[in-house]
Amino acid sequence: MNRTKGERIFGAFNGIFLFFIAAVTLYPFIYIIAVSLSSSKYVNMGDIWLLPRGFNLSAYHQIIRKEGIWTAFFNSFYYMIFGTAVSLALTILGAYPLSRVRLKGRRIINVLVVFTMWFSAGMVPAYLNFKNMGLLNSRLGIIFGFAVSTYNFILLRTYFMSVPDALEEAARIDGASDFRIMAQIFVPLSIPSLATIGLFYAVERWNSYFWPMILLTNEDKIPLQVVLKKMVVDMTSRLDNMEFGRDMVSFSEDSFIYSTMVLAMIPMLILYPFIQRYFVKGIMLGSVKG
Amino acid sequence: MNISRKKHLTKNKTTFQYIKSDMQLYIMLLPFLLFYIIFVYKPMWGLQAAFRDYNMFKGMAESPWVGLDNFNAVFKxxxxxxxxxxxxxxxxxxxxxxxxxxxxxxxxxxxxxxxxxxxxxxxxxxxxxxxxxVVVAGMVTSFLAPSTGIVNIILSKLGFEKIYFLSKxxxxxxxxxxxxxxxxxxxxxxxxxxxxxxxxxxxxxxxxxxxxxxxxxxxxxxxxxxxxxxxxxxxxxxxxxxxxxxxxxxxxxxxxxxxxxxxxxxxxxxxxxxxxxxxxxxxxxxxxxxxxxxxxxxxxxxxxxxxxxxxx
The missing domain is CATH 1.10.3720.10 (MetI-like)
Structure with missing residues (x-):
């Protein structure tokens, strides 16, 4: 401990300052959880700061009885699970062949794929494309239409390239086909990277609202985020229509929204510790190079 | 002699032979390429709508070309x-x-x-x-709500007027x-x-x-x-x-x-x-x-x- 006095003072201030930042980051979460668990009396008085007051679960009772909420939950899980599976499969099938230096045409395909990170047709042509293919209001459209993230593809390709060639050669001498080499050597070797990419895909799927909102019109296909989006927009328009000070009355509605927000976050909060283990490594897997 | 000749031959494999020996890799690649063709590159073809008077019912090919009219309309x-x-x-x-x-x-x-x-x-x-x-936007909207949002509660406790931030x-x-x-x-x-x-x-x-x-x-x-x-x-x-x-x-x-x-x-x-x-x-x-x-x-x-x- 040969730190000077000035360094120690700085260290202490730095520690306190970072704690303050962490607190500011976490506070919104704590607040909405507290409000969602409080009785409407205290919520209406605007007198909740850190802990729930008049603890009760009525907002949650209300929400689980709301029509369509279970369907929305089911749909969100459906898109997350099948979407992630399809995404991972397609990403592996793309990354493995394109990581083989000997493959003819590899360069041009790589360039064409990476180019899409910087130039895309944009929202309207993409929407018309779905429409023309009859993929409006289709679960398959959601699952396949957004399957590959170029960024994740590059991460995995870079990882596959770092696997020593000797492994592939040895397997080939033993008579293994390319497909077997991929499935039985490369995939098992890259479980940590696949976990990282899978978690990225899962988070993206669970959290997405924009394209499901545009493409899905049928009530029994929309995911939770789209339902929540409607509630948030309704809240805004309710605020617009109300004069100052008069939105008190409807505030129980808001703890309803808060509890939906909590429910929409729970799967991510559960996944978070797993994600955290992997994502720092994952991001560092490869520098993003074309 | 024989060996070196063989080496020479393998070096000069034709493109076709290369592709043939890596056939499995190309088959693997197919679904991935189809994704990019159908969902990423095909919409780029649809970009020509920018130069046409696009009509959904006529389809792209039947919609008349209008040159830069759409762009003129945008810039004006x-x-x-x-x-x-x-x-x-x-x-x-x-x-x-x-x-x-x-x-x-x-x-x-x-x-x-x-x-x-x-x-x-x-x-x-x-x-x-x-x-x-959506959750973040929901947090922002409700925290900034005019009278029960936490930001306005704090403002009024400090003696300031409440502001409906999101409408300003x-x-x-x-x-x-x-x-x-x-x-x-x-x-x-x-x-x-x-x-x-x-x-x-x-x-x-x-x-x-x-x-x-x-x-x-x-x-x-x-x-x-x-x-x-x-x-x-x-x-x-x-x-x-x-x-x-x-x-x-x-x-x-x-x-x-x-x-x-x-x-x-x-x-x-x-x-x-x-x-x-x-x-x-x-x-x-x-x-x-x-x-x-x-x-x-x-x-x-x-x-x-x-x-x-x-x-x-």
């Missing part, structure tokens, strides 16, 4: 100046205020000695990145940038933290022997070590200057705040998806994509020259 529209200005302003403010935050955070975290405390702070600050846009154009950019920092600063710091851990410890040892304190070490070793990463991320940001996160703006803006909140992509959304004006909206979208691409390309070329490294 009274809204064009507004959306371009808003897009550039929001991006510029992000570069000014959001961009330095993760760097500062990484530098501060670098000074923490206890690894446990460091990873605790990291865990907390990364979390918001994993929360959905002058507050929109501040709100948008602030929530962006809250959600993104922690996560964006990862890349800098990684770069910091890559700096050679021997440099610090040498500096200590020469009598440099922490501050001088930061100035002369840490910052120069971080510079390539900073430049690279800066370039990515400049390249994306036209791509403001419309998903969140759509949830936070309202007609009263369009004046400062409406950006190119949100305008495309309203024209294209809500009003079904495909020609015009495709034209703006194409303008955005092309100019955006030029930005990225130029930024990258510059970075290769200055920094000796770029994105590709």
């Amino acid at each position: 529209s009274p809204y064009f100046g507004r959306i371009l200005r808003n897009t550039l302003l929001i991006s510029t403010y992000s570069l000014l205020f959001s961009f330095p935050m993760p760097i500062i955070l990484a530098l501060l975290l670098n000074e923490v000695r206890s690894t446990k405390y460091k990873s605790f702070i990291q865990t907390c600050t990364y979390l918001p990145h994993f929360i959905s846009t 154009p002058e507050y929109f950019r501040t709100i948008f940038i602030t929530q962006g920092i809250w959600q993104g600063a922690g996560y964006s710091s990862i890349v800098y933290i990684a770069a910091l851990s890559g700096i050679d410890m021997a440099l610090y040892e040498a500096a200590k022997i020469d009598g440099c304190g922490r501050w001088k070490q930061t100035l002369h070793i840490t910052l120069p070590g971080l510079l390539p990463t900073i430049v690279m991320i800066f370039i990515i940001n400049v390249g994306n200057i036209l791509n403001v996160g419309y998903e969140k703006i759509i949830l936070l803006y309202q007609p009263a705040t369009y004046e400062t909140a409406d950006v190119i992509s949100t305008y495309v959304y309203r024209m294209g998806i809500e009003n079904a004006d495909y020609g015009i909206s495709t034209a703006i979208g194409l303008f955005n994509s092309v100019v955006g691409f030029i930005f990225v390309f130029t930024a990258n070329t510059l970075s290769n020259k200055i920094n000796g490294m770029g994105l590709w």
Whole structure:
């Protein structure tokens, strides 16, 4: 401990300052959880700061009885699970062949794929494309239409390239086909990277609202985020229509929204510790190079 | 003799033989390529709607060509100046205020000695990145609600008037940038933290022997070590200057705040998806994509020259 006095003072201030930042980051979460668990009396008085007051679960009772909420939950899980599976499969099938230096045409395909990170047709042509293919209001459209993230593809390709060639050669001498080499050597070797990419895909799927909102019109296909989006927009328009000070009355509605927000976050909060283990490594897997 | 002849033969395999021996790889690649063809490149073919008077019922081929009419209509529209200005302003403010935050955070975290405390702070600050846009927008909307939002409760306790922030154009950019920092600063710091851990410890040892304190070490070793990463991320940001996160703006803006909140992509959304004006909206979208691409390309070329490294 040969730190000077000035360094120690700085260290202490730095520690306190970072704690303050962490607190500011976490506070919104704590607040909405507290409000969602409080009785409407205290919520209406605007007198909740850190802990729930008049603890009760009525907002949650209300929400689980709301029509369509279970369907929305089911749909969100459906898109997350099948979407992630399809995404991972397609990403592996793309990354493995394109990581083989000997493959003819590899360069041009790589360039064409990476180019899409910087130039895309944009929202309207993409929407018309779905429409023309009859993929409006289709679960398959959601699952396949957004399957590959170029960024994740590059991460995995870079990882596959770092696997020593000797492994592939040895397997080939033993008579293994390319497909077997991929499935039985490369995939098992890259479980940590696949976990990282899978978690990225899962988070993206669970959290997405924009394209499901545009493409899905049928009530029994929309995911939770789209339902929540409607509630948030309704809240805004309710605020617009109300004069100052008069939105008190409807505030129980808001703890309803808060509890939906909590429910929409729970799967991510559960996944978070797993994600955290992997994502720092994952991001560092490869520098993003074309 | 025989062996060397064989070698010679394999060296001169024809392209066809190469493709044949790697047939399995090409078959594997097929689903992946189909995805890019159907969902990424096929829409690019649809970009010609920007040059046609596109009619859904006639289809693309039957819709008449109109040359640059759609673009003329866009550039003459009274809204064009507004959306371009808003897009550039929001991006510029992000570069000014959001961009330095993760760097500062990484530098501060670098000074923490206890690894446990460091990873605790990291865990907390990364979390918001994993929360959905809708939930974040919901938090912002309800926290800023005119009379029961926590911000206004605090304001009135301090003796100020309550303000309905989300209906006031002058507050929109501040709100948008602030929530962006809250959600993104922690996560964006990862890349800098990684770069910091890559700096050679021997440099610090040498500096200590020469009598440099922490501050001088930061100035002369840490910052120069971080510079390539900073430049690279800066370039990515400049390249994306036209791509403001419309998903969140759509949830936070309202007609009263369009004046400062409406950006190119949100305008495309309203024209294209809500009003079904495909020609015009495709034209703006194409303008955005092309100019955006030029930005990225130029930024990258510059970075290769200055920094000796770029994105590709």
